[in-house]
Amino acid sequence: MGLxxxxxxxxxxxxxxxxxxxxxxxxLVKSKKSISVYWGTMPTGSISIAYFFPMMKIADFLRxxxxxxxxxxxxxxxxxxxDWDILDKRYEYYKEAILTILKTIDVDVSKLEFVRGSxxxxxxxxxxxxxxxxxxxxxxxxxxxxxEGVKSAVGxxxxxxxxxxxxxxxxxxxxxxxxMQFAGVDQRKIMMYARExxxxxGYKARVExxxxxxxxxxGEKMSSSxxxxxxxxxxxxxxxxxxINKAECIAGxxxxxxxxxxxxxxxxxKEKIIVNRPEKFGGDLEYSNYEELEKDFVEKKLHPLDLxxxxxxxxxxxxxxxxxxxxxxxxxxxAYGKEI
Amino acid sequence: MGLxxxxxxxxxxxxxxxxxxxxxxxxLVKSKKSISVYWGTMPTGSISIAYFFPMMKIADFLRxxxxxxxxxxxxxxxxxxxDWDILDKRYEYYKEAILTILKTIDVDVSKLEFVRGSxxxxxxxxxxxxxxxxxxxxxxxxxxxxxEGVKSAVGxxxxxxxxxxxxxxxxxxxxxxxxMQFAGVDQRKIMMYARExxxxxGYKARVExxxxxxxxxxGEKMSSSxxxxxxxxxxxxxxxxxxINKAECIAGxxxxxxxxxxxxxxxxxKEKIIVNRPEKFGGDLEYSNYEELEKDFVEKKLHPLDLxxxxxxxxxxxxxxxxxxxxxxxxxxxAYGKEI
Numbered sequence: 001m002g003l004x005x006x007x008x009x010x011x012x013x014x015x016x017x018x019x020x021x022x023x024x025x026x027x028l029v030k031s032k033k034s035i036s037v038y039w040g041t042m043p044t045g046s047i048s049i050a051y052f053f054p055m056m057k058i059a060d061f062l063r064x065x066x067x068x069x070x071x072x073x074x075x076x077x078x079x080x081x082x083d084w085d086i087l088d089k090r091y092e093y094y095k096e097a098i099l100t101i102l103k104t105i106d107v108d109v110s111k112l113e114f115v116r117g118s119x120x121x122x123x124x125x126x127x128x129x130x131x132x133x134x135x136x137x138x139x140x141x142x143x144x145x146x147x148e149g150v151k152s153a154v155g156x157x158x159x160x161x162x163x164x165x166x167x168x169x170x171x172x173x174x175x176x177x178x179x180m181q182f183a184g185v186d187q188r189k190i191m192m193y194a195r196e197x198x199x200x201x202g203y204k205a206r207v208e209x210x211x212x213x214x215x216x217x218x219g220e221k222m223s224s225s226x227x228x229x230x231x232x233x234x235x236x237x238x239x240x241x242x243x244i245n246k247a248e249c250i251a252g253x254x255x256x257x258x259x260x261x262x263x264x265x266x267x268x269x270k271e272k273i274i275v276n277r278p279e280k281f282g283g284d285l286e287y288s289n290y291e292e293l294e295k296d297f298v299e300k301k302l303h304p305l306d307l308x309x310x311x312x313x314x315x316x317x318x319x320x321x322x323x324x325x326x327x328x329x330x331x332x333x334x335a336y337g338k339e340i
Numbered sequence: 341m342g343l344x345x346x347x348x349x350x351x352x353x354x355x356x357x358x359x360x361x362x363x364x365x366x367x368l369v370k371s372k373k374s375i376s377v378y379w380g381t382m383p384t385g386s387i388s389i390a391y392f393f394p395m396m397k398i399a400d401f402l403r404x405x406x407x408x409x410x411x412x413x414x415x416x417x418x419x420x421x422x423d424w425d426i427l428d429k430r431y432e433y434y435k436e437a438i439l440t441i442l443k444t445i446d447v448d449v450s451k452l453e454f455v456r457g458s459x460x461x462x463x464x465x466x467x468x469x470x471x472x473x474x475x476x477x478x479x480x481x482x483x484x485x486x487x488e489g490v491k492s493a494v495g496x497x498x499x500x501x502x503x504x505x506x507x508x509x510x511x512x513x514x515x516x517x518x519x520m521q522f523a524g525v526d527q528r529k530i531m532m533y534a535r536e537x538x539x540x541x542g543y544k545a546r547v548e549x550x551x552x553x554x555x556x557x558x559g560e561k562m563s564s565s566x567x568x569x570x571x572x573x574x575x576x577x578x579x580x581x582x583x584i585n586k587a588e589c590i591a592g593x594x595x596x597x598x599x600x601x602x603x604x605x606x607x608x609x610k611e612k613i614i615v616n617r618p619e620k621f622g623g624d625l626e627y628s629n630y631e632e633l634e635k636d637f638v639e640k641k642l643h644p645l646d647l648x649x650x651x652x653x654x655x656x657x658x659x660x661x662x663x664x665x666x667x668x669x670x671x672x673x674x675a676y677g678k679e680i
Binding site for chain 2: 081
């Protein structure tokens with residue numbers, strides 16, 4: 001790659017919420033020929049359009065010349081309440097769906113590697129290191145590390161699995177032999193645990209790259225417990241229209257999930273977007289970047305209904321590959337025991 | 341063996357405090373040709389004379405025709421705060437010391453098997469089962485199970501290791517392929533955890549055999565934190581005399597550690613014991629069982645000082661093999677970094 005150090009760092013860090021530590025990242029980029037990063041996901045529920053966001057960053061990493069590993073953390077899914085018997089089917093669905101996202105955004109998938117969690121975790125050395133970490137980690141610290149995002153670690157009936165979860169995520173950095181971890185900022189406490197504890201058992205602390213959390217269509221966060229907050233990759237055209245139609249969108253206020261989709265996904269993928277509008281309401285509008293569109297929306301020159309119609313059309317187009325994939329639908333059915 | 345079912349059960353259960361469940365034990369003895377039992381110990385601090393007590397039971401098990409496994413649980417020792425680097429040396433000392441105890445009480449050691457914990461624990465299947473147990477075990481239940489006897493599970497700074505400890509002790513029953521576990525009654529909560537949780541991952545609940553806790557020379561319990569409560573296997577003659585001299589022993593009250601040594605150890609090993617006494621105090625006394633001696637002590641016909649002299653003489657004789665073993669002294673030095 002002919003990129004300068006600064007250009008590489010710009011590609012690696014753009015749109016991120018936080019980098020720990022930026023100085024370490026800079027030294028890495030300066031000193032190391034081949035830098036590697038991993039992004040992990042648990043194969044739990046079906047996959048929403050939100051998965052496009054980290055994949056956009058993975059595209060950036062690849063452009064910056066990084067080696068990328070995608071960890072499908074099957075054992076972590078079990079630790080977080082997925083049935084042991086269904087893990088393999090979930091893995092297959094997740095891998096195919098993620099590959100389809102990457103193809104949709106034109107990522108050269110030959111440059112990244114998929115890893116199944118149990119393949120690097122279920123061995124003597126990993127187990128030994130995990131036990132070492134348990135002797136160093138107070139219950140207080142493991143609870144704290146797991147307190148965001150690990151279901152089995154919160155609420156009335158905390159399971160021991162939820163306490164072990166962060167320790168394994170820390171060890172994954174070592175056993176994947178990577179220089180950096182990339183994750184949503186909801187993983188911050190686990191990443192900070194990893195940085196603190198890996199050196200205690202003789203391994204180096206990794207650079208942690210954190211993506212912002214993207215707003216859902218309804219309310220603050222996308223949530224698997226609230227159906228309308230997110231669009232599934234395999235959603236039908238009708239469902240996409242209906243969900244976007246019901247999405248929160250107050251005229252003049254750009255702080256909503258639709259604008260997030262436009263800013264972090266649609267405008268990054270497309271150079272020009274047209275908002276269709278009847279002649280009597282002013283005719284079509286054309287935007288070549290997000291900022292122009294947001295300005296019109298804030299100034300109420302662009303009506304929420306017209307915005308919604310445009311976003312629905314774009315999302316329907318974006319997800320066409322998914323709806324048309326027989327393989328993905330079959331894998332979905334095997335993984336979740338039902339048609340979507 | 342020509343023993344009847346009842347005779348076998350009598351040998352297996354005599355002097356135990358509790359059997360869970362007796363009915364299951366009876367069915368086992370009736371139906372199964374070859375029954376196996378394990379007793380586990382963590383290679384932590386140096387070994388006291390108290391180790392003779394479980395070994396007396398192991399002699400009973402062997403007489404009853406059981407197959408016996410002695411687990412030296414090195415990883416458990418690490419979970420309970422022993423340095424990882426010293427585990428192998430501790431293992432060597434423990435094995436040799438336990439073998440010497442068994443020889444001292446004339447047990448045919450060819451009929452039992454020593455197992456190192458890490459040899460059966462550090463593998464893929466065991467780790468997988470452990471993770472399964474963590475998904476089923478609430479923090480509350482693992483805390484409860486570990487609340488007696490697991491140092492890293494109590495106090496101000498509870499470690500995650502202490503929570504994992506009982507789950508591994510439960511799995512050991514399965515991975516040692518035994519029908520029963522034998523331990524001190526201080527392990528009761530862990531044993532009850534094992535009975536409840538092994539069936540949840542498809543394994544059978546084992547029969548649990550519990551030894552009473554033996555009183556220390558001072559106070560209620562033998563304690564590694566109170567030097568005078570116990571006699572080390574390698575103790576010098578002078579130290580044995582001095583510790584027994586300082587032992588609690590009130591004339592007429594048989595509830596003390598010296599009487600426990602006589603009842604559960606010295607009289608089981610010997611058929612006749614002589615208490616030396618100057619002619620002016622009535623001359624020598626001779627006892628052929630513990631009950632006779634206790635009767636005289638309660639009736640104050642046997643003075644604490646004469647009792648102490650006799651016990652000291654017997655213990656010095658009992659531990660002669662240990663003091664004379666160069667191998668044991670070398671292994672001790674390697675395991676603890678000092679001469680005893």
